[in-house]
Amino acid sequence: MSETPGSTPGRRSFLLAGLGVAGAGVLAACGGGSGAGRPALVSPSGAAVGAADGKRNRTGRTHEVSLVAAPAPVELGGGVTAGTWAFAGRTPGEELRVSAGDLVAATLSNRLPDRTTTSVHWHGIALRNDMDGVPPVTQTAVASGQDFTYRFLADAPGTYFFHPHVGLQLDRGLYAPLIVEDPNEPLSYDDEWxxxxxxxxxxxxxxxxxxxxxxxxxxxxxxxxxxxxxxxxxxxxxxxxxxxxxxxxxxxxxxxxxxxxxxxxxxxxxxxxxxxxxxxxxxxxxxxxxxxxxxxxxxxxxxxxxxxxxxxxxxxxxxxxxxxxxxxxxxxxxxxxxxxxxxxxxxxxxxxxxxxxxxxxxxxxxxxxxxxxxxxLKAADDVRLPSGKADRVHRVELTGGMMAYDWAINGERFDMDDPARRPITVAEGQRVRLDFVNSTGMWHPVHLHGHTYQLGADGPRKDTAIVLPGRTVSVFFDADNPGRWLLHCHNAYHGEAGMMALLAYED
Ligand SMILES: [Cu+2]
Known part of the structure; x- marks a missing residue:
């Protein structure tokens, strides 16, 4: 889609909306695996990804940044020093600030201990899939001693951050804010913190x-x-x-x-x-x-x-x-x-x-x-997705518990070694509804990569939503960013235990 996130859906999704189908049948049909083999999925760097990226707004400016991930002692104040992993020895790392439509060219240098792989995930940014930083789904993990340069357009203004998407590195010191400024900022204020x-x-x-x-x-x-x-x-x-x-x-x-x-x-x-x-x-x-x-x-x-x-x-x-x-x-x-x-x-x-x-x-x-x-909260008028029938509905049940520490989605713990084993599939141009059903005794912040969904008919646009125990939160979004995206609990320990799924576009 060529639209910025704030605009109305494209013609294609409008036409497809007329073909709306009930959720249950679709869920069964795309469960995957049975006899017919796996569904064909869009490749993270395939033609569809390039075509979608070509429609993003761009200023022509490039921000080159260096992110050196290495062990470092970090002063937390009050005489407390933490031996951690950080970018350039500080936590949070240096803020990255760009203007909407700028290209980020960020070179990650992995100087972590031997055999420690890493990556950078640009949390909340609807970017091209192969720059999302999720090994092994969107790239090969960056090995110790190696570099990798992320190049992507950040075309939606807002407050974001970045962090590794490998193991539990999120809970170390490897993170920093990413601010995408709006060249036509509607708010007026004197200071910004x-x-x-x-x-x-x-x-x-x-x-x-x-x-x-x-x-x-x-x-x-x-x-x-x-x-x-x-x-x-x-x-x-x-x-x-x-x-x-x-x-x-x-x-x-x-x-x-x-x-x-x-x-x-x-x-x-x-x-x-x-x-x-x-x-x-x-x-x-x-x-x-x-x-x-x-x-x-x-x-x-x-x-x-x-x-x-x-x-x-x-x-x-x-x-x-x-x-x-x-x-x-x-x-x-x-x-x-x-x-x-x-x-x-x-x-x-x-x-x-x-x-x-x-x-x-x-x-x-x-x-x-x-x-x-x-x-x-309610979405501002200019970013609210018009309500419409979903073309595809998926039930995303949050399951598991503390006893066996078996946090999962739809009863299945995600396998990073076989991420496309049982994908949640969508097709480009569809309006998709996800029903987050929390069957556990605990709350979960559910994060979708590459998209900003809306909570209900007029709730806020978000990429991470709190789902309380025993509750269901329905979100919807327009499938306009082809690729393979993670959908997961942003509790680092729940995600690591397996409360993740792959949301993948059909080819
Ligand atoms: Cu969780």
Whole structure:
């Protein structure tokens, strides 16, 4: 499709919409495997991918960046140093900022330990499939000592980030914000702050791989042998998340790479209007975010505009992004990220005048006020997908649990060694509806690569949506970006356990 994400669907999808078919039959028909063999799928670098990419808006400008992934000691403030993996020795990595339609030429240099492969996934960007950074689906993993250059057009403005898509590397320090500016920015504001949230343990209390090994041993092992659990978190409860909030205990919750006792100070002046771009780069923690003494106006989620909504706080799951506007008061204010259900906070400080900072674990009253969530927002008029009958419907059931740590989709744990074994198939030009059915006892942030779906008939456009336990969230999108895309839980540990699927275009 030639359209930008905000426009109406193309003629082809309009025509196909008239051929709408009921979901159940299609699901059975594309389950794959039985007798007829596997469906033919679009290749990640095939003609269809090039044709779709050729229709993207472009400015002709190129941003060349170097991303060196290597082990590094990273200072988290307060005397805490983490031995982790990072880009150029800092966490978050240096912000990448481009304008809509610019070409990104980012060379990843893998300087991680021997036999450690890596990649970069451009989270939320609807880019050409072979640059999506998902080995082995869209590329061969970048081997230690090797380089790989990603070249892609970023043609939708918004707040994004990037991180590896190999194993549990997401839960190390390899991430950075990616901001795509709108050359015709409709919002007016005086300052802009990018605020990246992260739950942290790597190089302080173990490694993500050690955490996963413990989780895999499972609650069964704990009950059977009375084994002590170092990392597994029990009894993390959050009404906002419908119960169990998380699996992993983290010693720190970071805001822009700093511990709450030694926070980043964001300086401005009273009366100035600030745009905050919030990114949750965490592995297993949702955050409830508030700025003490202020209300906020939510303007975007996952890069796309929403009808402006006032809120005291907002809930942000792993992989989600929110943009808010705030008009600053006079003084010192804590920008607090409450680790939902985990009884801990991360924070930065906003300073516009004199005053003393509150104590490190201070929780502003706004956290208990009106909380904005994706499910309570509406798409802005200019990006709302017109409702229409879906050409294809897939039931995407989230399954599994803590006991066997067998998180999966439709009861099947994803096999990275055979990713196209049982794809969820779509055809270019179709309107697709996905029904995320959460049959587990826990919430999941469900992320689709390469597309921005809409929640229901008039909900926000998003690429990562919180699905509460026992609930169903229906999303739809226009299949306009051919290739092979992951659909997965953005809890790093659930994804690694197998709560992933391949959404693939038929050839
Ligand atoms: Cu999950």
């Amino acid at each position: 990018v605020v990246v949230l992260d739950d942290w343990l790597d190089g302080v209390a173990g490694t993500p791989d050690e955490v996963y090994a413990e989780l895999k041993r499972g609650m069964g092992a704990m009950h059977g042998g009375g084994m002590a659990m170092k990392h597994m978190l029990m009894g993390a409860e959050s009404p906002l998340l419908g119960g169990d909030a998380g699996d992993v205990r983290y010693p720190y919750h970071l805001v822009n790479g700093r511990v709450p006792g030694d926070p980043q100070v964001l300086r401005s002046a009273p009366g100035r209007r600030v745009r905050l771009r919030l990114v949750n780069a965490g592995g297993d923690t949702a955050y409830r975010v508030a700025l003490g003494g202020h209300r906020m106006t939510v303007t975007h989620t996952d890069g796309f505009p929403v009808r402006h909504q006032e809120a005291d706080a907002l809930l942000i799951g792993m992989g989600e992004r929110y943009d808010v506007l705030v008009t600053l008061g006079d003084g010192v204010f804590p920008l607090v990220a409450l680790a939902e259900g985990k009884n801990a906070v991360g924070r930065a400080l906003v300073r516009t005048g004199s005053g003393a900072a509150p104590v490190a674990d201070f929780r502003p009253g706004e956290l208990e006020g009106a909380v904005a969530t994706g499910s309570r």
